[in-house]
Amino acid sequence: xxxxxxxxxxxxxxxxxxxxxxxxxxxxxxxxxxxxxxxxxxxxxxxxxxxxxxxxxxxxxxxxxxxxxxxxxxxxxxxxxxxxxxxxxxxxxxxxxxxxxxxxxxxxxxxxxxxxxxxxxxxxxxxxxxxxxxxxxxxxxxxxxxxxxxxxxxxxxxxxxxxxxxxxxxxxxxxxxxxxxxxxxxxxxxxxxxxxxxxxxxxxxxxxxxxxxxxxxxxxxxxxxxxxxxxxxxxxxxxxxxxxxxxxxxxxxxxxxxxxxxxxxxxxxxxxxxxxxxxxxxxxxxxxxxxxxxxxxxxxxxxxxxxxxxxxxxxxxxxx
Numbered sequence: 001x002x003x004x005x006x007x008x009x010x011x012x013x014x015x016x017x018x019x020x021x022x023x024x025x026x027x028x029x030x031x032x033x034x035x036x037x038x039x040x041x042x043x044x045x046x047x048x049x050x051x052x053x054x055x056x057x058x059x060x061x062x063x064x065x066x067x068x069x070x071x072x073x074x075x076x077x078x079x080x081x082x083x084x085x086x087x088x089x090x091x092x093x094x095x096x097x098x099x100x101x102x103x104x105x106x107x108x109x110x111x112x113x114x115x116x117x118x119x120x121x122x123x124x125x126x127x128x129x130x131x132x133x134x135x136x137x138x139x140x141x142x143x144x145x146x147x148x149x150x151x152x153x154x155x156x157x158x159x160x161x162x163x164x165x166x167x168x169x170x171x172x173x174x175x176x177x178x179x180x181x182x183x184x185x186x187x188x189x190x191x192x193x194x195x196x197x198x199x200x201x202x203x204x205x206x207x208x209x210x211x212x213x214x215x216x217x218x219x220x221x222x223x224x225x226x227x228x229x230x231x232x233x234x235x236x237x238x239x240x241x242x243x244x245x246x247x248x249x250x251x252x253x254x255x256x257x258x259x260x261x262x263x264x265x266x267x268x269x270x271x272x273x274x275x276x277x278x279x280x281x282x283x284x285x286x287x288x289x290x291x292x293x294x295x296x297x298x299x300x301x302x303x304x305x306x307x308x309x310x311x312x313x314x315x316x317x318x319x320x
Contacts, residue, residue: 005067006241006259010193010200010250012299022305025142026312032090032146033316040092045313046145047086047102049093051221052183053282054083056269058107058237064264068239070197071295072110072123073264082106083269084282085183085224088128090145095220098177101129103188103205104287105267115290115297124291125237127188127205129180133253138305141253182216182223184209184233192253193242193299194289200242200250200299202257205267208233221274228271237265253302286310286319 015021033045040048062076069075087093088100107123114120135141180186190203209227216223227233238261242248248257288310289298298306313319 005065006199007243008198009244010242010248010299011245013251013301014304015301018301018304021139022308025138025305026309028142028146029309030312030316033313036090037317042317044317045309046090047084047088047104048090049087050084050279050283051087051095052083052085052224053275053279054085054224054269055272055278056081056083056105056267058105059266059268061263061265064262067199068196068262068264070199071112071293072107079110080108081267082108082282082285084285084287085221087220096217101180101183101186101188101220103127103129103183105205106285106287106291110293113294115292115294120291120293122291123293123296124287124289125190125203125205126287126289127203128191129186129188130178130191131187131189131204132256133191133302135302136252136254138302138309141302142305142309180217181212183220184224184227185212185216190289192302193250194292194303195295195297195299196239196241197295200248201239204238204240204261206236206238206261206263208235208269225274228269228273232271233269235267235269236263237267238263250300253300284320286314288314 029045033043036045036048037043057078058081059078060073060076064073072079082105084102084104084106086102086104087095088102089097093099104127105125107125110120110123112120133141135144185207187207188205193200193202213223240257240259240261242250243259248259249255289303290307290310292298298304
């Protein structure tokens with residue numbers, strides 16, 4: 001079967017009110033972050049609870065089709081990487097509590113122009129255990145998060161003033177209750193697009209194992225380290241390419257993409273034990289999809305909103 005080169009005809013559509021709206025949303029996230037930091041200690045607005053910090057290697061595979069040899073994946077190479085494994089909530093909750101799960105990757109030793117200007121210091125991938133976001137835009141997403149992250153009285157006032165949020169809150173609650181088997185046995189997704197040279201892709205990290213442990217939810221970190229005591233964990237990093245706006249929309253973060261995945265690298269987590277000093281280094285660091293090569297810059301309105309919100313959150317917690 002002849003392989004068809006993906007389309008380069010993707011476009012971003014920037015709203016006239018985005019800059020002001022994104023700043024307002026970021027201010028709301030920082031206000032919530034500060035309230036939660038008063039209760040739990042200094043931390044992130046979301047993905048506050050770090051479960052594990054791991055060292056890994058990312059190996060770009062050989063034999064990629066020409067169109068897939070872009071940026072970080074231009075030639076076969078091996079990079080050191082840091083991983084931050086987290087629960088997604090703004091509270092510090094028990095592992096059994098329903099939540100979004102985060103698997104962030106910081107690829108070190110990259111060379112090239114950065115998406116934020118200057119030379120790139122790393123290529124970060126911020127992944128979650130859902131193929132797409134619950135909301136098409138950052139306006140809906142931030143409305144739900146800020147309502148549910150408010151005080152009980154504040155949440156009620158928000159929902160009364162914006163009743164359209166109520167079904168969206170219900171949808172989020174249903175989504176976070178979907179079964180999650182563990183960080184070694186579940187797929188993780190960028191859920192929004194990034195550039196891939198002249199192309200656009202979404203990213204998936206495929207599960208390293210299909211051997212599910214029914215007790216894993218008692219302690220997600222312990223489940224990871226039990227597995228690593230036996231053998232390394234090997235994930236495949238995959239991308240799916242933009243095809244057309246109807247089936248692979250750039251600006252709608254709530255849509256699933258239907259194009260096939262292509263493995264472009266392997267992420268190997270070698271055997272290791274918890275390291276408190278390294279965990280603190282990872283916790284203090286900036287894991288941000290905008291820490292990226294310009295060839296892999298984030299795309300779409302939700303990603304543009306994250307640029308503003310992540311920076312504000314990093315400033316608020318004094319991230320390094």
